[in-house]
Amino acid sequence: MQHFSKLCEELDSSTRTTDHIEALVRYFQTAERGDAAWAVWFLCGNRPRRVVTVRQLQQWCAELCGLPEWLLETCREFVGDLAETLALLLPVPAQPAPESLRFWVEERLLPLAAASDAERHRIICSAWLATTQRQRFLFNKLLTGGFRIGVSRKLVVRALSRSSGVPADVLTHRLMGSWKPTPEFFTSLLSAETTDTDISRPYPFCLANPLPPDVADELQRLAATDLSARLGPVDDWVVEWKWDGIRAQLIRRGGQTFIWSRGEELLEGRFPEIEQAAAALPDGCVLDGEVLAWKNDQVLPFTELQKRINRRTVTRSLLSQVPVRFLAFDLLEHDGTDIRSVGTAARRKRLEDVFAAIPPDSSLCTTPQLQCRSWPACADLFRSARERHVEGLMLKRANAACEPGRPAGLWWKWKSEPLHCDAVLLYAQRGHGRRAGRFTDFTFAVRDGDQFVPFAKAYSGLTNDEIEEVDRFVKAHTVERFGPVTSVQPQLVFELAFEGLQLSSRHRSGIAVRFPRIARWRRDKTPDQIDTLETLKSLAAGLRRTEEHSTTPKTTKNRKKPQQSAENPPPDRLGGLFAGLDDAP
Numbered sequence: 001m002q003h004f005s006k007l008c009e010e011l012d013s014s015t016r017t018t019d020h021i022e023a024l025v026r027y028f029q030t031a032e033r034g035d036a037a038w039a040v041w042f043l044c045g046n047r048p049r050r051v052v053t054v055r056q057l058q059q060w061c062a063e064l065c066g067l068p069e070w071l072l073e074t075c076r077e078f079v080g081d082l083a084e085t086l087a088l089l090l091p092v093p094a095q096p097a098p099e100s101l102r103f104w105v106e107e108r109l110l111p112l113a114a115a116s117d118a119e120r121h122r123i124i125c126s127a128w129l130a131t132t133q134r135q136r137f138l139f140n141k142l143l144t145g146g147f148r149i150g151v152s153r154k155l156v157v158r159a160l161s162r163s164s165g166v167p168a169d170v171l172t173h174r175l176m177g178s179w180k181p182t183p184e185f186f187t188s189l190l191s192a193e194t195t196d197t198d199i200s201r202p203y204p205f206c207l208a209n210p211l212p213p214d215v216a217d218e219l220q221r222l223a224a225t226d227l228s229a230r231l232g233p234v235d236d237w238v239v240e241w242k243w244d245g246i247r248a249q250l251i252r253r254g255g256q257t258f259i260w261s262r263g264e265e266l267l268e269g270r271f272p273e274i275e276q277a278a279a280a281l282p283d284g285c286v287l288d289g290e291v292l293a294w295k296n297d298q299v300l301p302f303t304e305l306q307k308r309i310n311r312r313t314v315t316r317s318l319l320s321q322v323p324v325r326f327l328a329f330d331l332l333e334h335d336g337t338d339i340r341s342v343g344t345a346a347r348r349k350r351l352e353d354v355f356a357a358i359p360p361d362s363s364l365c366t367t368p369q370l371q372c373r374s375w376p377a378c379a380d381l382f383r384s385a386r387e388r389h390v391e392g393l394m395l396k397r398a399n400a401a402c403e404p405g406r407p408a409g410l411w412w413k414w415k416s417e418p419l420h421c422d423a424v425l426l427y428a429q430r431g432h433g434r435r436a437g438r439f440t441d442f443t444f445a446v447r448d449g450d451q452f453v454p455f456a457k458a459y460s461g462l463t464n465d466e467i468e469e470v471d472r473f474v475k476a477h478t479v480e481r482f483g484p485v486t487s488v489q490p491q492l493v494f495e496l497a498f499e500g501l502q503l504s505s506r507h508r509s510g511i512a513v514r515f516p517r518i519a520r521w522r523r524d525k526t527p528d529q530i531d532t533l534e535t536l537k538s539l540a541a542g543l544r545r546t547e548e549h550s551t552t553p554k555t556t557k558n559r560k561k562p563q564q565s566a567e568n569p570p571p572d573r574l575g576g577l578f579a580g581l582d583d584a585p
Contacts, residue, residue, distance in 0.1 A: 003031055004039055004101040005135045011149050020151055024159030033183035034102035040189070041181035042147055043156045048105075050145045051112050052120055054082060057144070060121055061086045064128065077484055080436020083140030090128050090136060109142055154405060164190035169204075172404050177201040178266060199253040202260040203286060203332050203340065204404030208394060208411035216414060231375075231395070238344050238398050239370040239378060240329055242391040242413055244302045244500075245290035246309070250274065250326055250364075252281040253336075259291070259326075267291075269312055273319065274326045277363040284336030285354060287328040288402075289367070294325035299389050303502055303512065328355070329367045329394075332402060340402040347402070385416050391499075392416045418497040418515075419539070421446065421531040422522055425492040426454050428474045429485050439474040439486065440467055442518075444496060448533040452490050455509040455536070456498070461518030493522040493530055501540045511536050 010023040028036055058076070062069045067089070076085040099107075108127050112120050124143070128136055141147040157175070161168040166189075174189055177200055215230055231237070247262040257278040259267040269275075271291060281287075293300035293308070304322050308314060331351040332340055339347060348369065355366050370393075372378040378393070385392045392415040400410040423444035431440035441459040445452035462470065470492065477489040500514035510533070 001099060001101050001104045001131070001135050001138070003027065004035065005132075005138050007039070008138060008149055009134060011151055015150070017155065020155055021159050021162065024151070024156060025163045028160060028163045032100060032102070033186045035100050037181035037183060037186040037189075038101050038105050040156060040160070040175070040186070042142070043149070043151055044153050044175060047145045047147065048109055048142070049113060050143075052124065052143065054144075056117070056120075057082065057086060057124070057140075060125055061089060061128075064091070064125060065089050077430055078437050080430060080432045081146075083137055083144055083146055086128075086140050087133050087137035092133055093129055093131070104139065105142070108139075112143075160190065166190055166192065169404065170194060172204045173201070176204055176264060177260065199256065200251065200258040200260075200266070202249045202251060202258075202264070203288075203338075203402075205247065205249075205262050205288075206402045206404060206411060207406045208413040209406055209408065211395070211412045211414040228375075234372050234375050234378060236398055238348065238396040239372050239381070240367050240394045240396070241370070241385070241388070242394045242415065243290040243292055243299070243327060243367065244389070244391045245292035245299075245305060245327070248289065248291050248326070249332070250278055250281075250287040250289065250328070251333075252278050252283060252285045255283065270308060270314065271324050271326075272314060273324060273363045277326075277358075280358055280362065281364070282335070282354065282357075284333060286331070286333035287326070287351070287364075288330035288332055289326055289328035292325055292327055293322050295323055301389065301502060302500070302514070303504075323363075325363050325365060327365060327367045330402065343399040343401065344396050345398040382414060382416075418499055418519075419501055420495055420497050420519060421536060422493055422525060422529065423456065423496050424452060424490045424527045424530050425470070425488060425494065426452055426490055427485050427487050428470075431459070435467075438467060438471045440471070442470075443485075444494065444516075445490070446531050446533050446536060447528075452527075453509050453533050455507070455511055455533070456496060456513045456516040458496060458516045458518050461497075462521070466521060490527050493525040493527060495519040495522050501536065503537065503540045509533065511540055 004027075007023055007027045011020055014020065014023075027039065031039065058069055058072050061067075062072045065072075072085070072089065075089065076082055079085045079088070104127070108123060112123060115123065127139060131139055138147075153175070154172075157168050157171045160166070160171050164171075171189065174196070177198065179185055179198075212230075228234075246267075248267065249260045251258040251260065257275045259271060259274065261267055274291065291305070293302075293305040300322065305324070307322050308318060308324065311318065328351060329348075330344075331347050331354060332338070334350050334354070339350065342350075351366060355364070358364055370378075370381055372381065382393050392413065395412040395414060397410050400407075403410065423446050425442055426445040427443035428439040429441040430436065431438060440462075442457065443454050444456050444458065445454045447453075473492060474486060474488050477491065479487045479489055481487075495518070496513075496516050497519040498513040498516040502512050502514075503510060504512035506512070
């Protein structure tokens with residue numbers, strides 16, 4: 001624990017990539033294999049299941065410190081982080097325990113899942129009283145699932161490659177899927193042997209970069225005659241719709257089927273219709289694509305798909321209400337051979353050959369490749385994206401290999417412009433971490449007659465100076481407090497941007513927005529000039545009618561290319577983080 005705590009301190013004390021790599025290399029070269037395995041597991045973003053509530057941790061800490069719980073909650077509000085607050089308040093031991101990271105995880109942290117509340121109380125309090133302040137802070141982070149540090153998986157892989165000599169792409173692949181952080185795994189991870197016996201292991205995902213704003217602007221204005229200087233001829237690119245679903249890999253190996261999400265979660269049993277259809281795929285086949293809710297030959301909104309995401313057992317009723325489909329756009333493995341180094345167009349040809357034998361009524365199909373003879377024609381297709389209920393377009397270089405991460409210039413995502421509305425700030429809450437002590441998390445409202453109705457939360461989009469200014473306003477114009485939430489006088493108007501808008505019976509406002517964020521501070525507007533709830537509901541109803549009557553891009557069962565039209569989409573403006581927000585208190 002001491003060595004891992006020191007590593008985290010070194011990583012947190014510098015922003016230089018070279019310093020991070022050197023610290024990681026030193027750790028991996030000197031740490032015991034069991035400790036190193038757990039370190040890799042945590043640094044790659046894995047977390048143990050959280051089994052202790054915030055209330056329990058606060059109560060137990062207050063008891064040890066002899067403090068009233070309200071005072072501890074106040075301290076936490078201003079510190080901005082529960083793990084740090086507890087670490088600062090608890091007494092420092094005279095003789096901290098020297099046990100390893102592996103011991104702390106396997107003997108202290110993991111046994112909590114099967115323990116009673118009384119046993120959890122005993123284990124955690126004894127752990128607190130046996131660690132230094134920094135070690136305790138780290139333990140609390142692991143305990144609460146809040147462990148995050150400024151190191152990406154790519155950086156961890158670079159350090160492992162440098163310390164072992166194993167190529168980074170090999171290590172990236174070995175770290176995909178499910179693996180247990182054991183000494184044996186760490187040994188095999190850094191082994192020169194490349195044999196992999198795990199038939200369920202997915203490949204690293206290739207991700208797209210946003211299309212540069214200046215290029216997107218030129219395309220939208222159809223001033224695309226000289227874009228070949230930036231992107232090359234349009235024939236050099238594969239153009240596809242950008243679907244709003246779950247990015248996933250569908251694996252068929254050894255007579256078994258595995259579905260892995262981009263977040264490396266095995267979606268076993270959640271999409272039985274896809275697993276059943278995958279039995280028709282040839283063995284040694286890995287597809288890359290999207291899981292979408294699909295009914296009556298059209299894609300359903302992502303909110304419908306959300307009803308099935310966390311269901312490990314799916315009822316017949318839900319299968320009927322929200323059927324799903326896997327839309328494949330790439331083939332990563334064919335006949336048991338990794339073909340990611342083959343160009344995009346050539347992989348697509350093999351994908352179509354595979355799907356030539358798939359039944360036409362299957363839950364598996366391929367996404368269409370769009371026919372664009374010029375960049376202006378590509379822009380025309382982009383304009384029809386929203387009414388087709390797709391997010392925009394994907395541009396993939398035809399001769400590019402499928403590389404892990406976000407390789408520059410190979411895949412571009414061209415997303416539709418967000419929807420906008422003007423809303424007033426109604427509630428505020430202090431932030432966490434570096435934003436601790438300042439009001440940075442905001443709830444916004446629109447007008448409904450003479451009242452303001454909260455409908456969205458947002459915490460990104462303001463500059464540091466604007467955050468400071470809003471923080472001062474909140475403190476000076478507080479109306480009432482609801483625990484950590486503060487209501488303020490409705491005076492500040494902001495323009496919000498969001499990706500989707502739907503009617504929703506789950507929220508008091510009657511609407512749900514997706515990915516809201518602050519676009520700009522409307523200092524030129526007053527609260528009586530903001531948008532109304534009726535306007536938002538009308539727009540949501542209009543979008544729903546458009547989706548129901550639009551022609552969803554047809555998926556392809558064979559190699560025939562569908563003809564695409566280029567209708568004009570409805571306007572995005574209305575006039576003037578958290579999807580599924582429960583309205584403010």
